[in-house]
Amino acid sequence: MSEYRLKRRVQFSETDLAGFVHFSWFFRYMEEAEHSLWREAGLSIVPSNPAIGFPRLATSFEYFRPLTFEDEFDICIRIAEITDKTMSYKCLLTKDDEKVAAGTLTMACVQRLPDGKMTMISIPEGIRSRFEVVTDMND
Amino acid sequence: MSEYRLKRRVQFSETDLAGFVHFSWFFRYMEEAEHSLWREAGLSIVPSNPAIGFPRLATSFEYFRPLTFEDEFDICIRIAEITDKTMSYKCLLTKDDEKVAAGTLTMACVQRLPDGKMTMISIPEGIRSRFEVVTDMND
Amino acid sequence: MSEYRLKRRVQFSETDLAGFVHFSWFFRYMEEAEHSLWREAGLSIVPSNPAIGFPRLATSFEYFRPLTFEDEFDICIRIAEITDKTMSYKCLLTKDDEKVAAGTLTMACVQRLPDGKMTMISIPEGIRSRFEVVTDMND
Amino acid sequence: MSEYRLKRRVQFSETDLAGFVHFSWFFRYMEEAEHSLWREAGLSIVPSNPAIGFPRLATSFEYFRPLTFEDEFDICIRIAEITDKTMSYKCLLTKDDEKVAAGTLTMACVQRLPDGKMTMISIPEGIRSRFEVVTDMND
Numbered sequence: 001m002s003e004y005r006l007k008r009r010v011q012f013s014e015t016d017l018a019g020f021v022h023f024s025w026f027f028r029y030m031e032e033a034e035h036s037l038w039r040e041a042g043l044s045i046v047p048s049n050p051a052i053g054f055p056r057l058a059t060s061f062e063y064f065r066p067l068t069f070e071d072e073f074d075i076c077i078r079i080a081e082i083t084d085k086t087m088s089y090k091c092l093l094t095k096d097d098e099k100v101a102a103g104t105l106t107m108a109c110v111q112r113l114p115d116g117k118m119t120m121i122s123i124p125e126g127i128r129s130r131f132e133v134v135t136d137m138n139d
Numbered sequence: 140m141s142e143y144r145l146k147r148r149v150q151f152s153e154t155d156l157a158g159f160v161h162f163s164w165f166f167r168y169m170e171e172a173e174h175s176l177w178r179e180a181g182l183s184i185v186p187s188n189p190a191i192g193f194p195r196l197a198t199s200f201e202y203f204r205p206l207t208f209e210d211e212f213d214i215c216i217r218i219a220e221i222t223d224k225t226m227s228y229k230c231l232l233t234k235d236d237e238k239v240a241a242g243t244l245t246m247a248c249v250q251r252l253p254d255g256k257m258t259m260i261s262i263p264e265g266i267r268s269r270f271e272v273v274t275d276m277n278d
Numbered sequence: 279m280s281e282y283r284l285k286r287r288v289q290f291s292e293t294d295l296a297g298f299v300h301f302s303w304f305f306r307y308m309e310e311a312e313h314s315l316w317r318e319a320g321l322s323i324v325p326s327n328p329a330i331g332f333p334r335l336a337t338s339f340e341y342f343r344p345l346t347f348e349d350e351f352d353i354c355i356r357i358a359e360i361t362d363k364t365m366s367y368k369c370l371l372t373k374d375d376e377k378v379a380a381g382t383l384t385m386a387c388v389q390r391l392p393d394g395k396m397t398m399i400s401i402p403e404g405i406r407s408r409f410e411v412v413t414d415m416n417d
Numbered sequence: 418m419s420e421y422r423l424k425r426r427v428q429f430s431e432t433d434l435a436g437f438v439h440f441s442w443f444f445r446y447m448e449e450a451e452h453s454l455w456r457e458a459g460l461s462i463v464p465s466n467p468a469i470g471f472p473r474l475a476t477s478f479e480y481f482r483p484l485t486f487e488d489e490f491d492i493c494i495r496i497a498e499i500t501d502k503t504m505s506y507k508c509l510l511t512k513d514d515e516k517v518a519a520g521t522l523t524m525a526c527v528q529r530l531p532d533g534k535m536t537m538i539s540i541p542e543g544i545r546s547r548f549e550v551v552t553d554m555n556d
Contacts, residue, residue: 063475
């Protein structure tokens with residue numbers, strides 16, 4: 001798996017008094033698509049081994065057009081890079097084929113140590129093998 | 140401890156396109172006051188013993204006046220009832236001494252069993268002893 | 279229209295540190311079903327006439343079982359009562375035919391006056407005529 | 418005004434099942450500090466003229482350490498750049514003087530046209546004159 005496309009509708013509680021979706025919601029939209037990609041790959045971002053997790057290292061969004069209540073839009077998430085311990089996505093939101101917003105997300109694979117601290121570890125092979133970087137990011 | 144009063148300001152992301160605070164946010168306001176009450180009593184609603192928790196059994200709100208961006212308001216939470224395994228609160232939100240909303244919340248003390256299920260248990264004495272029911276709810 | 283059934287999956291950002299869906303989210307689930315019911319009736323809860331709105335008067339939830347990440351569940355919302363100026367719903371959440379939570383929601387039809395205040399008005403006939411109370415609430 | 422510092426405590430509903438604050442919440446923390454900065458400057462980000470608004474063009478966060486329930490932390494927001502029609506902030510979250518996360522936010526001043534579209538306009542002088550870029554971003 002290297003990408004996933006999801007249709008979504010704006011809910012009332014996602015809007016703010018300006019009448020549009022609050023800018024923080026785009027990060028939740030991106031994450032919904034990420035977890036759908038994992039499910040499509042037969043995985044869960046919450047692994048059965050509770051000592052392993054995938055915290056976020058960095059994320060961003062650029063906004064081109066607002067979304068408003070009941071708008072239907074598309075979320076496309078793609079794997080942009082995989083390293084030994086991290087994975088990065090690019091995400092594009094569109095409505096009627098017009099660009100709405102573009103996001104990035106980088107996360108790490110970590111293990112929780114007995115003292116509660118976290119240390120970055122190699123992505124387990126059973127997870128790593130299900131994903132690959134998209135061949136043409138400009139598609 | 141039997142009550143706690145908290146000042147709070149409406150944040151932008153708590154409003155919706157109608158221009159007012161979304162009705163679901165009042166439950167988070169009430170919970171912020173509940174957890175402040177527990178801190179004031181020297182406790183945390185997330186106990187050091189991770190096998191014990193306080194899930195919600197029932198909650199409600201009645202709405203009298205809307206709140207909007209940057210409004211300052213008061214939250215007063217009071218303990219209305221304590222039973223062996225449950226505790227119930229009443230919560231009143233006011234702005235400039237006018238009633239905004241009135242809520243209720245009942246929660247139980249539970250223990251997580253090894254199979255992941257939860258069973259209601261008596262509220263531990265170290266917690267029970269810190270709280271008491273308000274003497275005059277009409278105050 | 280008198281009822282609507284919606285399938286929904288728990289998203290990661292809807293969970294809290296206890297590992298379950300935060301209790302405030304159930305009110306957003308209920309509202310998603312309400313707005314789906316209105317769309318199914320050919321309407322939008324945000325009418326083209328911006329002077330009319332549908333603020334909430336009262337709402338409640340009882341919780342029977344927790345929901346956790348990636349759970350699929352069903353939301354059934356039904357119209358329990360229609361008066362001249364208000365409408366009330368009952369809402370049942372189930373997972374694999376087991377009761378998860380039961381909610382209620384009452385909202386009013388209001389008009390915004392030129393001074394910004396709101397006054398309750400009769401539900402417009404074009405809206406009122408699309409809905410009816412469910413005949414058997416015990417179904 | 419060129420910066421604002423805010424103390425904040427992590428609320429229960431801001432955590433997710435991993436036990437830490439969900440990454441989308443940092444954008445709301447940054448926005449709370451932004452609006453506090455505006456209030457400190459005698460302004461509101463929601464101006465009395467409803468035709469003017471300040472939508473976001475771009476935002477980002479880098480995460481260094483997790484935050485968990487009841488953590489107290491500091492938010493420092495600083496104005497990094499002001500152009501004719503835009504303003505950019507840098508934001509640093511710290512806990513006990515350790516870096517937690519670093520964010521950026523760029524917003525534009527827009528006017529809503531009669532057809533509902535938005536066009537970027539110069540920041541009004543009454544607003545522009547209250548803010549200035551911090552002199553030493555490395556402070």
